[in-house]
Each structure stands twice: as structure tokens, then as C-alpha cells.
Amino acid sequence: QKEVEQNSGPLSVPEGAIASLNCTYSDRGSQSFFWYRQYSGKSPELIMFIYSNGDKEDGRFTAQLNKASQYVSLLIRDSQPSDSATYLCAVSDGGADGLTFGKGTHLIIQP
């Protein structure tokens, strides 16, 4: 069974610092890796995806992938209070049955 593990938090980070969110997955056949942000009472919003080992940067966000360790991370630089949300890690093996989600990490940015 495919599993995605995340620390549920809450993870508390001071405003302006770097927030580091981690995720491990069980299926070595996973091809694509996603980070979704979910505000309370809202639907998940895709913020980053990565499918090659290494780093991928987009603005203040950096996704990191290490397939050998089955590990994905998301770094948020210059954290803002508006970054406070639950971050869901999701993986896909490219099959029709879509994404497998972790339980999410609740991030709190302290002003």
C-alpha cells in the first residue's frame, strides 16, 4: 500500500525565517511529487511540483527531492503570516488512480 508520511505539527516559525517541511513516501515507483497548500476551510492549492532529483525553486519556495532516500521537502524563505496553512505532500506513480496524500503539516508563522 502506498504511504506518504508527514509530521502533523504544528510547526511554528518566526516571520522572516525559513520554514522547512518534510515528507517521506513508500512507493519507489512514484514519479511526481507535489506540495499543496490548504487554508482552513478551503480546497488544496498546488504550489510546487518536482519529478527530478535535486532542487526546484519558484519565488520563495524551493522543493527538494531525493529518490534514493524517498524524501521530499519544501522550503519557504522569508516566511510571511500569510504562509500559515496546512501543507499537503502528494505523490503519483503516473497511474490513473491519481495522487496519494500525506496527512499534512500545519505551519504557523509567528509575526
Place this chain on the structure above:
Amino acid sequence: NAGVTQTPKFRILKIGQSMTLQCTQDMNHNYMYWYRQDPGMGLKLIYYSVGAGITDKGEVPNGYNVSRSTTEDFPLRLELAAPSQTSVYFCASRRGVGRQETQYFGPGTRLLVL
């Protein structure tokens, strides 16, 4: 371009009642999905469809049924509602395959079964 829309936004059901959650997408995506999200949990796949007339079970299909008569619509049917079906339900459609895939989510339907 509305993306993925869901109705209703919120519903209270009594145990044993039935209802249909509606989902429509205007992006001409073949792949569509229904997930449920319980408090403090990730999303679990209920059913999915790879095109009109083709559906398949996900991880937690019991108590639900789906149909897909058109590319745009993918309704989820709850028969004989139970308290365990209290959850937030998200519909999603998918663009692309393999490394190019991206899922787009609707706003969700909050269901309370009492």
C-alpha cells in the same frame, strides 16, 4: 473558465438519507476524482474516472457510487448516509499524464450526517 465547481457547499443529512454531490469541470479533462478529507487528515480517494462511461474504485469506496455520462460531470451518490460519512468532499480533475499531470480541486462540499 470556472474550473471545477461543486454543489452544494454544505449539507446536513439524517442517518439513512441519500444525496448526490455534484461536480462539473469546464477544462475538458478526461480524468476526474472524488476525495474525502476528515479533520486533521489527508485526502483519501473514493472513486475516479478516466473518461465518460469509465469509473473505478479508490481506497474508500464503500457507501458511495458514481457515474460519468459526460466529460464535464462526475456526480457522487451517497446511499443510506451514516455518521462515518461526515467529512469534506473534494472533486478534482486532472490535466496531463505522468510527469506532466496536475490536479485541480473544486471548493469542496461539507457534509454532516446526524
